Amino acid sequence: xxxxxxxxxxxxxxxxxxxxxxxxxxxxxxxxxxxxxxxxxxxxxxxxxxxxxxxxxxxxxxxxxxxxxxxxxxxxxxxxxxxxxxxxxxxxxxxxxxxxxxxxxxxxxxxxxxxxxxxxxxxxxxxxxxxxxxxxxxxxxxxxxxxxxxxxxxxxxxxxxxxxxxxxxxxxxxxxxxxxxxxxxxxxxxxxxxxxxxxxxxxxxxxxxxxxxxxxxxxxxxxxxxxxxxxxxxxxxxxx
Ligand code: ATP
Numbered sequence: 001x002x003x004x005x006x007x008x009x010x011x012x013x014x015x016x017x018x019x020x021x022x023x024x025x026x027x028x029x030x031x032x033x034x035x036x037x038x039x040x041x042x043x044x045x046x047x048x049x050x051x052x053x054x055x056x057x058x059x060x061x062x063x064x065x066x067x068x069x070x071x072x073x074x075x076x077x078x079x080x081x082x083x084x085x086x087x088x089x090x091x092x093x094x095x096x097x098x099x100x101x102x103x104x105x106x107x108x109x110x111x112x113x114x115x116x117x118x119x120x121x122x123x124x125x126x127x128x129x130x131x132x133x134x135x136x137x138x139x140x141x142x143x144x145x146x147x148x149x150x151x152x153x154x155x156x157x158x159x160x161x162x163x164x165x166x167x168x169x170x171x172x173x174x175x176x177x178x179x180x181x182x183x184x185x186x187x188x189x190x191x192x193x194x195x196x197x198x199x200x201x202x203x204x205x206x207x208x209x210x211x212x213x214x215x216x217x218x219x220x221x222x223x224x225x226x227x228x229x230x231x232x233x234x235x236x237x238x239x240x
Contacts, residue, residue: 001026001191002047002159007056009046016042017053018215024159029185029192031202031223033236034212040195041083043212044161047193048080049073060159075103077158081165083195085148089137093128096136096147097121100154114154121150124180142173149180159191160184166198174198178205199236203227211236 002024009017017039024030032040045051047058049070058066065073079100087096101114122129125146131139136147145165152160162181166174182205184190196202203209203223211219211232219232226232 001028001061002193003057003059004043004047005057005059007043007046007053007058009042009051009053011042011051016051016215017046019056020212020215020217022210022217022220024191024193026158026191027185027189028208029181029194029206031194031196031199031206031209032212033196033199033202033209033226033232035235037214038212039215040212041163042215044080044163044193044195047073048078048161050080074155074157077156078161079152079155079157079159080161081148081152081163083163083167085141085144087136087144087147087151090135092133092135093139093147094118094132096151097128097154100151103155117154117156121153124153124183125150140173142169142177145169145173145177146180149177153184157190159193161193161195163195164197165194166196166201174201181205199232200227200238 004020004022007017007020020043032043034040042051046053049068053066057064060076060078065076097118098114101117104110104113127143128146128150131143136144165177178201181192185192194202194206203226206223209223209226210217
């Protein structure tokens with residue numbers, strides 16, 4: 001479904017991605033792990049068109065998307081949940097969700113479609129329904145993360161890009177969010193690319209993973225193999 005081949009991305013003179021190649025099959029959950037600054041966020045931003053690649057191939061459903069603007073990429077079916085959630089704090093939960101649905105406004109009956117999509121998101125995250133009229137900025141970090149995911153889902157993505165969804169959240173909330181990601185894949189066939197500092201939890205959820213170091217892919221494999229890999233254990237999984 002998604003293929004990066006020899007992708008190179010720069011910030012000015014900083015060469016952030018060096019010949020990165022990776023792929024995702026439809027319905028897969030794939031995780032990117034690596035230390036701070038390894039290039040994980042840059043990979044997501046390169047796919048979503050926020051930080052375009054300067055070289056290499058970027059194919060989504062066999063279409064070259066490297067030169068497309070982020071709004072075109074969303075229309076093709078790729079949505080990103082950014083690092084730090086970035087919900088619109090003064091706006092309510094419902095208003096944030098409606099913003100994520102801007103593509104729906106061109107539908108024949110946008111009101112009905114948006115209502116249906118919101119109900120589906122409230123099924124996934126009942127806590128958002130309870131708080132539908134609450135200003136997003138007054139919610140807990142976990143609730144804001146749920147809202148950020150919900151907002152991305154309002155565009156009905158085929159591929160969901162998530163940047164550190166567990167950051168700063170309590171373990172139980174992380175479990176709840178990861179359960180929803182699993183459901184999205186199992187029940188709706190959404191393909192997921194997940195960037196995580198919490199490598200252990202991410203590899204337990206994922207089918208496959210890529211390990212990045214200073215802008216390069218240094219290792220790739222099945223998630224259960226990476227969990228057992230001595231080097232990965234030493235560098236990224238901590239003790240126990
Ligand atoms: P983190 O977990 O800290 O977010 P990361 O693996 O996501 O790390 P990136 O944010 O992709 O890493 O950064 C990759 C490299 O690109 C780093 O060396 C970083 O300093 C550099 N970089 C990122 N954003 C910019 C920017 N806007 N301008 C210049 N350099 C940048």
